[in-house]
Amino acid sequence: SSVWQGVEQGPEDPILGVTVAFNKDNHPDKVNLGVGAYRTEEGKPLVLDVVRRAEAAIVADRSVNKEYLPIIGLASFCKLSAQLILGADCPAIVEKRTTTVQCLSGTGSLRVGAEFIGKHYHQTIIYIPDPTWGNHNKIFPLGGVSVRKYRYYDPATRGLDFQGMMEDLHSAPSGAVVLLHACAHNPTGVDPTPEQWEQIRRLIRSKKQLPFFDSAYQGFASGSLDRDAAPVRSFAGDGGEMLIAQSYAKNLGLYGERVGALTFVCGSPDVAKRVESQLKLVIRPMYSNPPGHGARIVEAVLSDKQLFQDWTVELKGMADRIITMRHKLFDALKQKGTPGRWSHIVKQIGMFTFTGLNKDQVVFMTKEYHIYMTADGRISMAGLNSKNVHHLAEAIHAAVT
Numbered sequence: 001s002s003v004w005q006g007v008e009q010g011p012e013d014p015i016l017g018v019t020v021a022f023n024k025d026n027h028p029d030k031v032n033l034g035v036g037a038y039r040t041e042e043g044k045p046l047v048l049d050v051v052r053r054a055e056a057a058i059v060a061d062r063s064v065n066k067e068y069l070p071i072i073g074l075a076s077f078c079k080l081s082a083q084l085i086l087g088a089d090c091p092a093i094v095e096k097r098t099t100t101v102q103c104l105s106g107t108g109s110l111r112v113g114a115e116f117i118g119k120h121y122h123q124t125i126i127y128i129p130d131p132t133w134g135n136h137n138k139i140f141p142l143g144g145v146s147v148r149k150y151r152y153y154d155p156a157t158r159g160l161d162f163q164g165m166m167e168d169l170h171s172a173p174s175g176a177v178v179l180l181h182a183c184a185h186n187p188t189g190v191d192p193t194p195e196q197w198e199q200i201r202r203l204i205r206s207k208k209q210l211p212f213f214d215s216a217y218q219g220f221a222s223g224s225l226d227r228d229a230a231p232v233r234s235f236a237g238d239g240g241e242m243l244i245a246q247s248y249a250k251n252l253g254l255y256g257e258r259v260g261a262l263t264f265v266c267g268s269p270d271v272a273k274r275v276e277s278q279l280k281l282v283i284r285p286m287y288s289n290p291p292g293h294g295a296r297i298v299e300a301v302l303s304d305k306q307l308f309q310d311w312t313v314e315l316k317g318m319a320d321r322i323i324t325m326r327h328k329l330f331d332a333l334k335q336k337g338t339p340g341r342w343s344h345i346v347k348q349i350g351m352f353t354f355t356g357l358n359k360d361q362v363v364f365m366t367k368e369y370h371i372y373m374t375a376d377g378r379i380s381m382a383g384l385n386s387k388n389v390h391h392l393a394e395a396i397h398a399a400v401t
C-alpha cells in the first residue's frame with residue numbers, strides 16, 4: 001500500500017513522448033522526427049565545434065569555480081544576450097531601459113515571465129497563436145495568466161491566416177499580452193512577411209498590448225542571426241515596452257545545459273531597475289539561481305570575435321542542411337507523383353514542416369514505416385538525412401494513397 005495509491009497514470013508529453021515510443025522500437029530503419037533537436041547528416045546529435053572550444057577553455061581555467069551565480073545569473077551573459085537579440089546599437093540598450101535575467105533555457109524564461117506578469121501586470125491575459133508550441137498553454141496559467149488564442153494558421157493554404165490574426169488581435173482587450181514567435185513558428189513553420197510584421201506591430205502598439213516574443217530559433221530560420229531578429233528589433237525600435245524569452249538550446253545546440261534569457265524592454269531606466277529587483281524576488285523561491293556552465297559557454301562564444309564568427313558559420317551550416325532536406329523531400333514526393341500539393345515543405349521556415357498529414361496517417365506511418373512524429377503531423381526536418389528522406393517520402397506516399 002502507498003499514500004500515492006490514488007495517483008493516476010499521467011499521459012506522456014505530446015512531443016517528448018514521441019521519443020519514448022521511438023526508443024522502444026527495435027526496427028533498424030526507425031526514424032525520429034518528433035523532437036526538435038538538430039541531427040547531422042549521419043543522424044547524430046551535434047556538439048558545435050565552438051562549444052567544444054569554449055568548454056575546453058572554461059574547464060582549463062582554474063579561476064572558474066562552482067560557486068552560486070547571482071539570482072539573475074551571469075551579468076556579462078545577460079548583457080551579451082540582450083545585444084544578440086536586440087542588436088548592440090538598440091536605443092533601449094543604449095538608454096539602459098532593458099533588464100535581462102539568465103533563466104533555464106526558453107521554457108524557464110517564459111515561466112519567469114509568466115510569473116512576473118501574473119504578479120505585476122494589470123492585464124493577466126495572454127493571446128497565443130493557434131496552433132502553438134504546446135507548452136505555452138501550460139506555462140502561462142501556472143503564473144496566473146489565462147490563455148486565449150488568436151487565429152494564425154490556415155490549413156487551406158498551409159500558410160498564415162493573416163486576416164484572422166489581425167481581426168483577433170484587434171478584438172483582444174487593450175493591454176493584453178500577445179505572444180509572438182520571433183521566427184520559425186513552431187509547429188507550423190509559417191512566419192509573417194516583413195510587411196505583415198509591420199502591420200502587426202502597428203496594431204499591437206495602437207491597442208496598447210504588450211508583446212512577449214518567444215525566440216527559440218534565432219539563426220535557425222534563415223541562417224542569419226540578424227535577419228531572424230528583425231521582427232523583435234522593429235518592436236524594440238519603436239520605443240515601446242516588451243518581453244523577450246531567448247533560448248540557446250537550438251542555435252548553440254545547448255539543449256541539456258538549460259541556458260536562456262528573459263529580457264524586459266522598459267519605458268525608462270528607473271522602471272528597468274525596479275523590474276529587475278522584482279524579478280529577483282520571483283526567481284529566488286522558484287530555483288534560487290541558474291546553473292553556470294552553459295552560461296559561461298554562451299558568454300565565451302558571444303564575447304570572442306573568432307568564436308562568434310565561427311559560430312555564425314556553423315549555424316548557417318545547420319540551417320542550410322535543413323533547407324536542403326526540405327528540397328530533397330519535396331523532390332522525392334514530386335518524383336513519386338504523390339497526390340496533393342507539397343510546396344509548403346519548401347516554403348515553411350525553420351526546424352519543422354507542418355505536413356498537413358492527419359492523425360490516422362501519422363499512426364499509419366509509425367506502425368508501417370517506423371517513422372515517429374507528433375500527432376499533429378509536424379516533422380522535424382533536422383531529423384532527416386540523405387539516407388532516410390526516401391523512406392519518409394515512401395511512407396507519406398503510402399499514407400495519402
Ligand code: PLP
Nearest residue numbers: 105106107133186214216247249
Ligand atoms: N519556445 C518554442 C516555440 C520552442 O519550440 C521551444 C522548444 O522546442 C522552446 C520555446 C523552449 O525550449 P527550451 O526550453 O529547450 O529552450
